[in-house]
Amino acid sequence: MAQREPQDDAPIIQVRGLKNAFGDAVVHDNLDLDVRRGEILGVVGGSGTGKSVLMRSIIGLQTPVEGDITVFGEPTIGREETEATDIRKRWGVLFQGGALFSTLTVAENVQVPLREFYGDLNPALMAEIAAYKVVMTGLSPDAGPKYPAELSGGMKKRAGLARALALDPELLFLDEPTAGLDPIGAAAFDGLTKSLQKTLGLTVFLITHDLDTLYAICDRVAVLADKKVIAVGTIDELLALDHPWIEEYFKGPRGRAAIATQEAHADASQHPTEVKTQQIAASPAAATEPAEPARPPVGTD
Numbered sequence: 257m258a259q260r261e262p263q264d265d266a267p268i269i270q271v272r273g274l275k276n277a278f279g280d281a282v283v284h285d286n287l288d289l290d291v292r293r294g295e296i297l298g299v300v301g302g303s304g305t306g307k308s309v310l311m312r313s314i315i316g317l318q319t320p321v322e323g324d325i326t327v328f329g330e331p332t333i334g335r336e337e338t339e340a341t342d343i344r345k346r347w348g349v350l351f352q353g354g355a356l357f358s359t360l361t362v363a364e365n366v367q368v369p370l371r372e373f374y375g376d377l378n379p380a381l382m383a384e385i386a387a388y389k390v391v392m393t394g395l396s397p398d399a400g401p402k403y404p405a406e407l408s409g410g411m412k413k414r415a416g417l418a419r420a421l422a423l424d425p426e427l428l429f430l431d432e433p434t435a436g437l438d439p440i441g442a443a444a445f446d447g448l449t450k451s452l453q454k455t456l457g458l459t460v461f462l463i464t465h466d467l468d469t470l471y472a473i474c475d476r477v478a479v480l481a482d483k484k485v486i487a488v489g490t491i492d493e494l495l496a497l498d499h500p501w502i503e504e505y506f507k508g509p510r511g512r513a514a515i516a517t518q519e520a521h522a523d524a525s526q527h528p529t530e531v532k533t534q535q536i537a538a539s540p541a542a543a544t545e546p547a548e549p550a551r552p553p554v555g556t557d
């Protein structure tokens with residue numbers, strides 16, 4: 257096994273005393289967060305609690321009123337453009353909805369970061385890298401010449417992910433990657449995220465409202481409320497805190513359905529011949545409460 261450098265244990269993202277405000281509206285106040293190298297950190301919180309603003313602050317698209325942020329051990333606020341560029345090259349971002357350029361094909365979208373940061377690369381090599389990234393996200397090679405309008409929602413997310421992976425990042429930011437996907441597409445996207453984390457050693461900062469995603473692939477979850485990260489840990493650690501919002505969030509009808517899906521998945525992998533839906537139906541929560549359709553086990557398409 258490769259020798260680990262001492263700094264490997266340092267958080268890959270460190271946020272301290274963060275304050276963000278829009279006029280008089282304070283979104284974050286004295287917010288702290290560490291993201292560990294190699295983990296998938298789920299970021300949850302009610303609508304408007306500032307998850308996307310937090311992500312934008314970390315990637316330098318939002319200048320905070322106060323606070324310090326380091327990524328890869330380097331401060332990201334107030335850096336010279338060239339220094340900021342060196343750091344930005346090391347992460348990839350999938351914005352909500354994919355944020356593809358509608359006038360560019362999928363392959364051209366994937367080449368955007370390559371042109372931005374490595375503009376003198378040979379065009380044939382850029383095309384080859386883009387084609388590789390497209391396939392890596394589970395899209396067919398035929399998707400490369402297509403325009404975003406010709407893609408399904410799930411394909412757009414994968415194309416956005418291919419663009420986020422264009423520069424072989426160490427760190428991936430995903431803003432609600434499964435929003436708007438059907439349960440099968442969402443589970444497939446989760447599987448893809450998990451396999452990228454494992455095979456490429458990525459760290460993933462993942463904003464989501466999707467409880468299935470949290471249970472299926474997140475190593476830890478950070479909860480935003482009251483302008484701060486009020487708790488961070490595994491779901492079991494969070495539940496042990498006895499916080500009413502956390503309890504309601506994870507143990508409400510949707511949380512119970514997500515647990516049932518995970519239990520069915522675990523059981524199915526131990527007893528592959530049994531019918532998974534029997535366990536889901538046997539769950540009192542699933543039987544009595546309206547909930548999101550249970551997701552199939554995680555896996556890529």
Ligand SMILES: Nc1ncnc2c1ncn2[C@@H]1O[C@H](COP(=O)(O)OP(=O)(O)OP(=O)(O)O)[C@@H](O)[C@H]1O
Nearest residue numbers: 278281283301302303304305306307308309310465
């Ligand atoms: N550019 C901006 N100008 C003014 N207010 C903003 C701006 N961006 C975000 N806000 C406000 O900051 C707050 C946090 O927004 P943010 O998008 O981070 O929430 P969120 O937790 O990601 O919500 P959701 O889960 O609904 O996506 C909201 O009240 C939003 O209106």
